[in-house]
Amino acid sequence: MKKFVYNFKEGSAEMRNLLGGKGANLAEMMRIGLPVPPGFTVTTEACSRYFKEGEKISQDLLDEIFEHLNELENATGKKLGAKKNPLLVSVRSGAPVSMPGMMDTILNLGLNDESVEGLYEATGDRRFAFDCYRRFIQMFSEVVLGIEHAKFEGIIESIKKKKDVEFDTELDDKDWEEVVKLYKELILKETKEQFPQDPKKQLIMAVEAVFRSWNNQRAIIYRKINKIPDDLGTAVNIQSMVFGNMGNDSGTGVAFTRNPSTGEKQLYGEFLLNAQGEDVVAGIRTPKNIEELKDLMPDVFKQLVDVCNLLEKHYKDMQDIEFTVEKGRLYLLQTRSGKRTAQAAVKIAVDMVKEGLITKEEAIMRVSPEQVASLLHRRIDPEAKAEIIAKGLPASPGAAWGQVVFHPDEAERMGQQGLKVILVRVETTPDDIHGIVAAQGVLTSRGGMTSHAAVVARGMGKPCVCGCDSISVDYSNEEFKAGSIIVKKGDIISIDGSTGNVILGKVKMIDPVLSEEFKELLKWADEKRRLSVRANADTPKDAEIARSFGAEGIGLCRTEHMFMAQERLPYVQEMIMAETGEEREKALSKIQSFQEEDFEGIFKEMEGLPVTIRLLDPPLHEFLPKEEELIVEINELKQKGEKELLKKKQEILKRVKALKEFNPMLGLRGCRLGIIYPEIYEMQVKAIFKAACRLAKKGISVYPEVEIPLVSNVNELKVLGEMIQKTAKEVMDEEGIKVDYKIGTMLELPRACLIADKLAEYAEFFSFGTNDLTQTTYGLSRDDAEAKFLPHYINQKILSEDPFIVLDRVGVGGLMRTAVDLGRRVNKNIVIGICGEHGGEPNSIEFCHEIGLDYVSCSPFRVPVARLAAAQAALKENMKK
Numbered sequence: 001m002k003k004f005v006y007n008f009k010e011g012s013a014e015m016r017n018l019l020g021g022k023g024a025n026l027a028e029m030m031r032i033g034l035p036v037p038p039g040f041t042v043t044t045e046a047c048s049r050y051f052k053e054g055e056k057i058s059q060d061l062l063d064e065i066f067e068h069l070n071e072l073e074n075a076t077g078k079k080l081g082a083k084k085n086p087l088l089v090s091v092r093s094g095a096p097v098s099m100p101g102m103m104d105t106i107l108n109l110g111l112n113d114e115s116v117e118g119l120y121e122a123t124g125d126r127r128f129a130f131d132c133y134r135r136f137i138q139m140f141s142e143v144v145l146g147i148e149h150a151k152f153e154g155i156i157e158s159i160k161k162k163k164d165v166e167f168d169t170e171l172d173d174k175d176w177e178e179v180v181k182l183y184k185e186l187i188l189k190e191t192k193e194q195f196p197q198d199p200k201k202q203l204i205m206a207v208e209a210v211f212r213s214w215n216n217q218r219a220i221i222y223r224k225i226n227k228i229p230d231d232l233g234t235a236v237n238i239q240s241m242v243f244g245n246m247g248n249d250s251g252t253g254v255a256f257t258r259n260p261s262t263g264e265k266q267l268y269g270e271f272l273l274n275a276q277g278e279d280v281v282a283g284i285r286t287p288k289n290i291e292e293l294k295d296l297m298p299d300v301f302k303q304l305v306d307v308c309n310l311l312e313k314h315y316k317d318m319q320d321i322e323f324t325v326e327k328g329r330l331y332l333l334q335t336r337s338g339k340r341t342a343q344a345a346v347k348i349a350v351d352m353v354k355e356g357l358i359t360k361e362e363a364i365m366r367v368s369p370e371q372v373a374s375l376l377h378r379r380i381d382p383e384a385k386a387e388i389i390a391k392g393l394p395a396s397p398g399a400a401w402g403q404v405v406f407h408p409d410e411a412e413r414m415g416q417q418g419l420k421v422i423l424v425r426v427e428t429t430p431d432d433i434h435g436i437v438a439a440q441g442v443l444t445s446r447g448g449m450t451s452h453a454a455v456v457a458r459g460m461g462k463p464c465v466c467g468c469d470s471i472s473v474d475y476s477n478e479e480f481k482a483g484s485i486i487v488k489k490g491d492i493i494s495i496d497g498s499t500g501n502v503i504l505g506k507v508k509m510i511d512p513v514l515s516e517e518f519k520e521l522l523k524w525a526d527e528k529r530r531l532s533v534r535a536n537a538d539t540p541k542d543a544e545i546a547r548s549f550g551a552e553g554i555g556l557c558r559t560e561h562m563f564m565a566q567e568r569l570p571y572v573q574e575m576i577m578a579e580t581g582e583e584r585e586k587a588l589s590k591i592q593s594f595q596e597e598d599f600e601g602i603f604k605e606m607e608g609l610p611v612t613i614r615l616l617d618p619p620l621h622e623f624l625p626k627e628e629e630l631i632v633e634i635n636e637l638k639q640k641g642e643k644e645l646l647k648k649k650q651e652i653l654k655r656v657k658a659l660k661e662f663n664p665m666l667g668l669r670g671c672r673l674g675i676i677y678p679e680i681y682e683m684q685v686k687a688i689f690k691a692a693c694r695l696a697k698k699g700i701s702v703y704p705e706v707e708i709p710l711v712s713n714v715n716e717l718k719v720l721g722e723m724i725q726k727t728a729k730e731v732m733d734e735e736g737i738k739v740d741y742k743i744g745t746m747l748e749l750p751r752a753c754l755i756a757d758k759l760a761e762y763a764e765f766f767s768f769g770t771n772d773l774t775q776t777t778y779g780l781s782r783d784d785a786e787a788k789f790l791p792h793y794i795n796q797k798i799l800s801e802d803p804f805i806v807l808d809r810v811g812v813g814g815l816m817r818t819a820v821d822l823g824r825r826v827n828k829n830i831v832i833g834i835c836g837e838h839g840g841e842p843n844s845i846e847f848c849h850e851i852g853l854d855y856v857s858c859s860p861f862r863v864p865v866a867r868l869a870a871a872q873a874a875l876k877e878n879m880k881k
């Protein structure tokens with residue numbers, strides 16, 4: 001017959017799924033000889049069965065529970081509910097995954113009108129006995145009978161008032177007896193039944209209530225948020241009571257074996273004298289710092305320190321424990337791996353390696369890459385007081401404060417004056433880039449985690465809160481409303497892109513610190529990983545940050561932002577508008593000198609490391625004003641009669657109309673531009689090699705990699721490749737120096753992946769552009785999908801994950817696998833990387849490792865994340881072997 005109940009002596013930490021975390025660890029502590037009050041665990045399977053059988057507890061389970069109760073009674077020499085020396089138990093929930101505070105626990109079960117006298121007799125303390133009894137009635141009634149907490153508190157308050165005292169501790173035995181009487185009357189009134197006196201009935205009612213608490217509202221919501229499966233069920237632990245409320249040589253507390261906030265190796269926690277478990281969390285009295293226990297109970301303190309050391313040695317991790325002291329004797333009631341901040345996680349992992357507790361590999365696996373990400377941004381000081389006025393999506397981590405502005409031009413203007421601004425928009429578009437660059441952070445009322453604002457902000461490592469639909473933005477009055485609060489242009493707000501909070505005023509922030517431990521952990525990670533890590537960077541500043549975070553090159557340097565810069569846009573527009581070759585040349589030569597500076601700056605910053613420069617990618621209309629705006633302007637000019645400007649604008653409008661496409665994403669962009677307007681790419685290539693040669697002459701080693709975007713046909717690569725070679729040679733001959741360089745292509749169209757063998761004949765490197773590749777593989781445009789149906793797909797579990805965040809291993813990944821395989825067949829030394837946003841996402845990085853890419857490239861701020869994730873991927877692979 002299947003077993004549904006286990007004595008603590010039969011369990012162990014490995015049996016977590018069956019016994020729940022609490023039960024498994026109580027058993028484990030008992031196994032290693034720690035003082036744990038005896039008891040037994042009803043399994044999670046019994047809970048599942050309870051629900052399957054229509055919330056009924058079967059007879060065989062009842063029998064099994066009572067058998068174990070019997071055993072417990074024999075072991076303790078006490079009897080549940082007995083008149084003499086009664087056994088009291090706690091009935092405690094405990095799921096396989098920790099869900100703190102979500103489910104219920106009942107203490108002092110087994111008390112009734114008779115056994116309370118027995119407890120008095122056994123202890124000689126009448127006040128204590130009735131204090132336990134009233135606690136039990138209250139917890140039982142709240143948890144099992146569903147009577148409101150406030151009603152019980154009200155009764156205690158009324159007694160205190162009558163006696164004119166402030167604290168529970170000032171109530172005596174008579175008072176508690178009175179409380180018990182009033183409690184019982186309340187229960188009769190509320191339930192029309194007497195408080196159950198039969199202890200076995202109490203026990204079974206409590207077990208069922210704990211089962212049912214698995215499905216209470218807050219537990220369901222907690223599971224949803226934390227992605228915990230609904231079918232695990234909770235175990236129930238029945239444990240003989242020990243008493244922290246037996247006087248001033250007793251108490252109860254919680255402790256961490258190390259400081260969970262800083263990671264420092266020191267006992268950290270709180271305790272209360274003469275109190276029972278729930279008092280510490282209930283906040284009735286202010287607990288004392290654990291340090292004070294050293295003076296109050298030196299022996300207990302010493303024992304506690306020893307226990308903590310033993311637990312850490314045993315579990316090889318920081319523990320969060322609950323304990324009770326009964327008349328000077330220490331008992332352990334719970335242990336689990338303690339939750340900790342990112343900073344503490346890193347410090348503890350590294351320290352534990354040095355203490356010989358864990359290996360470097362284990363340390364690397366201990367810290368989650370996402371935790372690391374949070375260490376690389378400014379944060380709101382957790383101690384700071386903050387008036388939160390709205391909450392949106394935590395789209396790009398980090399925190400910032402500044403004056404509210406609504407227009408990107410204004411953001412730029414104020415930014416140039418050295419003012420700090422937060423750009424607030426309904427949503428952002430590529431036209432707003434200069435405003436985002438100038439702002440400390442971005443807040444939008446519309447758009448998801450992958451909206452333009454979010455992606456751009458993440459790329460720049462700037463905080464962003466988006467989709468904050470509880471604010472309404474009013475551009476014309478230059479204000480936004482959050483509930484009843486109106487925030488005007490110039491008012492100061494703070495945003496926290498890690499939580500989505502929008503805060504009124506300026507709050508205290510703390511700077512990111514790359515602690516010594518963090519650097520050390522990353523160094524170990526570097527020893528283990530096979531993937532190289534590069535960064536996506538378009539400016540020398542980004543390149544510098546990337547390098548300081550350990551980037552081993554630049555995997556994607558986009559050139560369009562260089563075209564977008566305010567002082568260059570006129571020349572770019574001139575170039576697009578040019579009617580004669582001569583005009584175009586003139587505009588291009590101006591842009592070329594800008595580009596040379598750009599590339600020189602980046603090459604210099606990345607001395608000795610490869611820099612992949614992507615030739616111009618977006619459709620040209622992105623550099624021209626919007627059609628609607630032009631029409632408005634033209635109408636105004638007509639009225640004013642400004643002929644010359646009018647003519648110019650009309651020309652632009654004509655060009656805009658001519659360039660208009662139904663689907664620009666699939667239109668004249670990428671290498672197609674290079675084929676149609678060869679001068680543009682030629683200019684860029686010249687700029688690249690001029691810059692490279694200039695530095696080479698100064699003895700700075702540069703490794704340019706010229707990248708052709710959006711290739712789908714081998715002839716595109718052939719034609720443009722020849723142009724690049726020819727131009728490079730011309731420049732190098734002219735400058736009289738040679739530089740090593742590579743020519744390669746993006747793989748961002750399914751067809752490119754499928755003909756990767758053909759492409760490999762001309763390309764020396766491939767880089768997967770998985771943003772476009774995901775769009776084109778799914779046949780969807782990201783912005784439309786995000787706005788219209790992707791969230792529904794995820795809600796309805798048609799898609800388990802947003803494929804723009806976590807790489808789709810099967811479809812998109814399948815094409816990547818094919819391309820890697822075909823490409824290496826032709827050129828086994830071809831360098832292959834990824835430069836989409838996925839290059840900084842741990843799950844996707846693991847996949848890139850698996851299919852044998854050479855590097856991942858991600859935004860500068862994610863470089864340490866990728867270093868760690870790449871190491872974890874390598875270690876996981878080793879473990880599988």
Ligand code: ADP
Pocket residue numbers: 037089090091092093100101102103104105107239240241242243244252253276277278322323324333334
């Ligand atoms: P939670 O999961 O909410 O922490 P627990 O089951 O751990 O609930 O119980 C809360 C507290 O009740 C414990 O920290 C402990 O102080 C007290 N408690 C539980 N069981 C016992 C027991 N057998 N003897 C004394 N105190 C107990």
Ligand code: MG
Pocket residue numbers: 322334
């Ligand atoms: Mg607990």
Ligand code: MG
Pocket residue numbers: 617709748769772
């Ligand atoms: Mg692309």
